Amino acid sequence: MQEKPIPSSYHNTTWHCDKKHSIISTNPSTKEALGEFGLCSEKDYLNMIKHAKKSQITWRNIPAPKRGEMIRKIGEKFRQHKDNLAKIITLEVGKITQEALGEVQEVIDMAEFAVGQSRMLYGNTISSERKEHRLYEQWHPYGVCGIITAFNFPMAVWAWNAFLALITGNTIIWKPSLKTPLCAVTIQKICNEVISEMNYPEVISLLLSNDEMTQKFIKNRDIDIISFTGSCQVGQQVATQVHSRFGKCILELGGNNAIIVDKNANLDLAIPAIVFGAVGTAGQRCTTTRRVFIHKSQLKTICTQLIDAYKQVSIGDPAHPDTLMGPLIDDNAVKQFKKTISRIQQQGGRILTGGKPHTLGKNYVQPTLVAASAAMKITQEENFAPICYLIPYENIQEAIDWQNNVNQGLSSALFTDSLQTAEYFLSANGSDCGIANINIGTSGAEIGGAFGGEKHTGGGREAGSDAWKSYMRRQTVTINWGEDLPLSQGITFNIQSIKKKSRS
Ligand code: UN1
Numbered sequence: 001m002q003e004k005p006i007p008s009s010y011h012n013t014t015w016h017c018d019k020k021h022s023i024i025s026t027n028p029s030t031k032e033a034l035g036e037f038g039l040c041s042e043k044d045y046l047n048m049i050k051h052a053k054k055s056q057i058t059w060r061n062i063p064a065p066k067r068g069e070m071i072r073k074i075g076e077k078f079r080q081h082k083d084n085l086a087k088i089i090t091l092e093v094g095k096i097t098q099e100a101l102g103e104v105q106e107v108i109d110m111a112e113f114a115v116g117q118s119r120m121l122y123g124n125t126i127s128s129e130r131k132e133h134r135l136y137e138q139w140h141p142y143g144v145c146g147i148i149t150a151f152n153f154p155m156a157v158w159a160w161n162a163f164l165a166l167i168t169g170n171t172i173i174w175k176p177s178l179k180t181p182l183c184a185v186t187i188q189k190i191c192n193e194v195i196s197e198m199n200y201p202e203v204i205s206l207l208l209s210n211d212e213m214t215q216k217f218i219k220n221r222d223i224d225i226i227s228f229t230g231s232c233q234v235g236q237q238v239a240t241q242v243h244s245r246f247g248k249c250i251l252e253l254g255g256n257n258a259i260i261v262d263k264n265a266n267l268d269l270a271i272p273a274i275v276f277g278a279v280g281t282a283g284q285r286c287t288t289t290r291r292v293f294i295h296k297s298q299l300k301t302i303c304t305q306l307i308d309a310y311k312q313v314s315i316g317d318p319a320h321p322d323t324l325m326g327p328l329i330d331d332n333a334v335k336q337f338k339k340t341i342s343r344i345q346q347q348g349g350r351i352l353t354g355g356k357p358h359t360l361g362k363n364y365v366q367p368t369l370v371a372a373s374a375a376m377k378i379t380q381e382e383n384f385a386p387i388c389y390l391i392p393y394e395n396i397q398e399a400i401d402w403q404n405n406v407n408q409g410l411s412s413a414l415f416t417d418s419l420q421t422a423e424y425f426l427s428a429n430g431s432d433c434g435i436a437n438i439n440i441g442t443s444g445a446e447i448g449g450a451f452g453g454e455k456h457t458g459g460g461r462e463a464g465s466d467a468w469k470s471y472m473r474r475q476t477v478t479i480n481w482g483e484d485l486p487l488s489q490g491i492t493f494n495i496q497s498i499k500k501k502s503r504s
Helices: 042-060 064-080 082-093 097-117 156-167 181-198 211-219 232-244 267-283 296-311 331-346 396-404 419-426 467-471 496-503
Strands: 022-026 033-038 133-141 144-148 171-175 204-206 225-229 248-252 257-261 289-295 350-353 368-371 387-393 411-415 435-438 472-480
Touching: 022 181, 033 181, 042 133, 042 144, 042 171, 042 204, 042 211, 064 082, 064 097, 064 156, 064 181, 082 097, 082 181, 097 156, 144 156, 144 211, 156 171, 156 225, 156 467, 171 211, 181 204, 211 232, 225 232, 225 467, 232 248, 248 467, 257 267, 257 396, 267 289, 267 296, 267 387, 267 411, 289 296, 289 396, 296 350, 296 368, 296 387, 331 350, 331 387, 387 396, 396 419, 411 419, 419 435, 467 472
Parallel strands: 144 171, 144 225, 171 204, 225 248, 257 289, 257 411, 289 387, 368 387, 411 435
Antiparallel strands: 022 033, 133 472, 350 368
């Protein structure tokens, strides 16, 4: 344990924190304290926003590829310290080593993507209907971008947002989950080193704030964009507050992701995809597979194979190389797990395997498979635990309807060897999710594509493709380089006297 709390430091600033305003980070696997972290004081909060605003004026005048150079250096540090950074994720979140390494790799990939993107902030040139006119669009930064992230991806989701917000000329203030302050302070330290090496002002800041201050942050008009990752319920409140002040919002909220296993699916692909999707990160990804719709002809085989595969999932110390599932994040998550299981049983769900806290104690639970029906109300909810519903279906339309018939719309997958069924699933009549996969599972998206989903998932897109546009304001520009003033839509508005006067 620290003698004094570690301040939630940001670049070059004196900190004002004390033990009264601090949080303790706990290792979910051992329940041991990892350290005590100071929460931001009111004075620091106000200072931070002032500095972020002021630094943005300098930052927006630095050419985008030069801004990219800073991200390149940050990415290099992640590459250099990959193993240790992964260890920190494992310590604080309980993610198994392989997945923690994958998360750091996601940060490195995102940095490389952003460096390239910094040279490609393209605007369109559009054909003007008027003679001697040029019509085009260009993109400018918004200002300060607030990034609010969840515990389950304590580094990667920051990177998706931070790197794009920074190359596009915004400064950032990051409010991480208070469950993962060690990851956050570590990242800030890496960024501080690069920022001082390059002699830049405070373009990257960290805000470890309690709920009251976070509320103020969301409502603050100086924060031009808020990118929020978290539950649908909190996301809705954030969106309402940000929109009521006409701020910009990027939302990446809950998922209730499904895999459909068609009658002619290749089970050698489907079974491991379901297990990784449902058990990976102990069911705490927003892309976790929560429902599996199985063609009734395959039900028995798939249930048997899944139950067998679940028995082979080694549960325990997430740092051990053989472990496939670590603990849940905290006591509350275990409580929620137990509550969900008893509600499942009340609604007629049958536990096929798991269903109990694990004998290892602490925050460990058993990965759980439930024989369920689409009529069970609970299958409509996102449970953030390794609980997966197996639901039989008769025809593909029924399975797609059930898949879509939830509030969330993040990730979806179909396992099939039928081209027709695959294309139907991908057509406008098929999946209504932001992510639709064929013969791969719901989780583990690459950073190159835009990540996000529809409906109560919030509609935001982050990471790859043209997600950078969400961090910039579009400006449509028309330049008249001729001697006349033709109006658009062919309107004539002749004021002869003015015309003559100005020519004479
Ligand atoms: C999340 O859980 O918030 O596709 C993000 C995936 C990861 C990201 C998950 N690349 O599962």
